[in-house]
Structures are given as C-alpha cells and as structure tokens.
Amino acid sequence: MAASDAQKAARAERALLAGAAPDVGAALTQWLARLGHERRLSPKTREAYARDVATFLGLLARHLGRVPDLRALADMHPRDVRAVIAARRAEGIEPRTQMRFLAAARSFGRHMEREGLGKVGALTAVRAPRIPRTLPRPLSPSDARAMADPATRAGEDREPWVLARDAAVIALLYGSGLRISEALGLMRRDMPEPGRGDQIIVHGKGNKTRMVPVLKAVLEAVDAYARACPHELEPASPLFRGVKGGPLSPRIVQQAVERMRGSLGLPDSATPHALRHSFATHLLSRGGDLRSIQELLGHASLSTTQIYAAVDSVALMAAWKAAHPRAR
Incomplete structure (x- = not known):
C-alpha cells in the first residue's frame, strides 16, 4: 500500500532531524510545527520543505567540512550559500526546483530570526535563480472534450x-x-x-x-x-x-x-x-x-x-x- 502524504512528510521530517546538529534539530522541530499548525501547509508541502532544508544542510556541511550548528548558520557568508546553490546546480536541478530549495532554507532562516536564534542574512543576500517564463500549454477544445x-x-x-x-x-x-x-x-x-x-x-x-x-x-x-x-x-x-x-x-x-x-x-x-x-x-x-x-x-x-x-x-x-x- 502506498504511503500517505502524512506518512511521507513524517519520514522526511525524521530524516531532516537525524542529520542536524542538536540545537538546529530543536529549531527545526519548532519550524516544522509552525508550518503545520500556524501556516496550515499540507503534509505534501511540509515534506517538500523538509527535504529541501535537509539537502541544503547536507550540502552546507560538505562545504564547511562539519555539520552546521545555529552559530554556523548565523555566521554564513553569501559565498557559502552560492557554493551550496552551485553544488545543487551541478546535480542538474532545474531553476524552478533551485528556487523552491532556496525558499525553504529562507523560511527556516526567518523562523530562526523570529525566535531570536540568529539572523541568517546570507540567505536573503543571494538572488534566487531566474526562471525562464514558460506559458501553459492547453489542449484544443476538441481534444479536451x-x-x-x-x-x-x-x-x-x-x-x-x-x-x-x-x-x-x-x-x-x-x-x-x-x-x-x-x-x-x-x-x-x-x-x-x-x-x-x-x-x-x-x-x-x-x-x-x-x-x-x-x-x-x-x-x-x-x-x-x-x-x-x-x-x-x-x-x-x-x-x-x-x-x-x-x-x-x-x-x-x-x-x-x-x-x-x-x-x-x-x-x-x-x-x-x-x-x-x-x-x-x-x-x-x-x-x-x-x-x-x-x-x-x-x-x-x-x-x-x-x-x-x-x-x-x-x-x-x-x-x-x-x-x-x-x-x-
């Protein structure tokens, strides 16, 4: 039986917390709860946010050479964020997915600032990737019918x-x-x-x-x-x-x-x-x-x-x- 959206979200959240530093894990738990209760995001959206932030933290850890704690996140330089984005781009990820990836990290950064855990200014200092404008491709009325x-x-x-x-x-x-x-x-x-x-x-x-x-x-x-x-x-x-x-x-x-x-x-x-x-x-x-x-x-x-x-x-x-x- 296929897993429900809630089950998938729970797995993604557990994977995110498992790879985080203890203080970052505590902050992530609060952030995920806020996404569900205050912003009322669906389990599917929470799953996507959790996966994106887990990927961001993993690539940042590889770049820094250590698992980042809250202090390391607050001390990030824009060049660190650019290095993470470049690593993501090297994986062949399209611009729209890169933008969502950065948006999830920024959401967690805003949570940190709101809770007095540090201001992650580097995330807002880096411009999001440009997305080529593409128009929807509707069917003809006869094909749709x-x-x-x-x-x-x-x-x-x-x-x-x-x-x-x-x-x-x-x-x-x-x-x-x-x-x-x-x-x-x-x-x-x-x-x-x-x-x-x-x-x-x-x-x-x-x-x-x-x-x-x-x-x-x-x-x-x-x-x-x-x-x-x-x-x-x-x-x-x-x-x-x-x-x-x-x-x-x-x-x-x-x-x-x-x-x-x-x-x-x-x-x-x-x-x-x-x-x-x-x-x-x-x-x-x-x-x-x-x-x-x-x-x-x-x-x-x-x-x-x-x-x-x-x-x-x-x-x-x-x-x-x-x-x-x-x-x-």
Whole structure:
C-alpha cells in the first residue's frame, strides 16, 4: 500500500532531524510545527520543505567540512550559500526546483530570526535563480472534450467501473478546473447528485476553500461512476477509489491520461494539469474575465491567473498569421 502524504512528510521530517546538529534539530522541530499548525501547509508541502532544508544542510556541511550548528548558520557568508546553490546546480536541478530549495532554507532562516536564534542574512543576500517564463500549454477544445468523453476509453481492457471512474475524474479536471489533488480529495458527500445542486466546495492549497460550479455532464459522469463502483461510498469517505478500495492515487490518473495520449494522438504536454490550463484558457477565450477565473482556479494572486491572458494572445496571433492574407 502506498504511503500517505502524512506518512511521507513524517519520514522526511525524521530524516531532516537525524542529520542536524542538536540545537538546529530543536529549531527545526519548532519550524516544522509552525508550518503545520500556524501556516496550515499540507503534509505534501511540509515534506517538500523538509527535504529541501535537509539537502541544503547536507550540502552546507560538505562545504564547511562539519555539520552546521545555529552559530554556523548565523555566521554564513553569501559565498557559502552560492557554493551550496552551485553544488545543487551541478546535480542538474532545474531553476524552478533551485528556487523552491532556496525558499525553504529562507523560511527556516526567518523562523530562526523570529525566535531570536540568529539572523541568517546570507540567505536573503543571494538572488534566487531566474526562471525562464514558460506559458501553459492547453489542449484544443476538441481534444479536451475527447479526453473527458467516456466513449474514448471504450476499447480499453479494464473493468467498466474503472473506466467510468477515470472519465469522472478527467471530467472534473476539465469541467471545473480542479487540481488533481483537489479532485481526489473530494468526499462522497461533497458531490451533489444530478438535479440536486450544481456547486461543490473544494479544499485547495493551504487548506483554502472555494465554491466551484459543476456542469450537468460532469455530475452525470460522477454519478455513473458512483453507481458502478463496487466499493461502498460512505458520505465521509473518499469519492474516488482504487481497485482495492483505497483512495485513488494521482499516479493512476496520470497513467490513464498517458494511455489516452496514445489513442488520441496527443502530445506529451497533454497531462491532467493541462486540463486545468485548458479550462482557464477556454473560459478566457469565450469572454470570461480574469478575476472570475482567478476565483474559480483558487489562485491567491491575480498575477498567477494573468498568464492565461498571454496564452490567449499567443493563440490569437497564431490564428491571425494563419488566416490574414498580409501576414505572410
């Protein structure tokens, strides 16, 4: 059985504490508790933070020639941080991962300063790696509809209820713009039956909740799955189940999408998250305003949503170049 996010986070936190100096370990324990209780970060995010700080401390220990204590962290020079970043870059880590790695270390540094354990100024003196700006790659409306159509999976040699389940998840990703973690985090009670409501409460990043409308076709797809599912779906239990009855793993959904890519001839960019991109881009192209799309997606900042305006502009220019007689 796959480990839960909480179990993975606990393992990552134990590994972090095992390799730290005693005073740093005590500070890390406080910091991890703050992440969980005050900032309400999910176990998956805490796991990532713990792994990144463990990697930072390990590379710093290799650079300094000893396991750093709180005094060594406070006495760090920017060149020490640059040496750690260079070592991380030498491992072939991409800039976005490097930025997250540095952000986790800075979070712990802020905790040290807040608790009077020392000011780690070197972490803020070093600039984060630049991340090349890349635009989301949404699917075309016809491809997105094909992925969300149960008939697409009719030829697959799997149990009918499993095909219905995958169709329901994919319909939610495209029809409501959910993250895969949000769709798989739904309880049975969260999803209204057809004709008895058209909205759901979604628990997003940082345990933030939002109201999301659900299309009739999506409700029907979920209802078809629920009726076919051989496992008892109690109101307070996960809506989507694996073959053995446990919560459905995101990897299973990713594999289902990979199979569809082959059958539909779609590019590698056709992923579960691309369906969320497609939801936002298609809404915008049909006249949806950015502020409403921000609310639907659960973005904390409008600047995050504005990237879809750039995608829409790129698509508009491509259409103009293809169709205008003076564009060639």
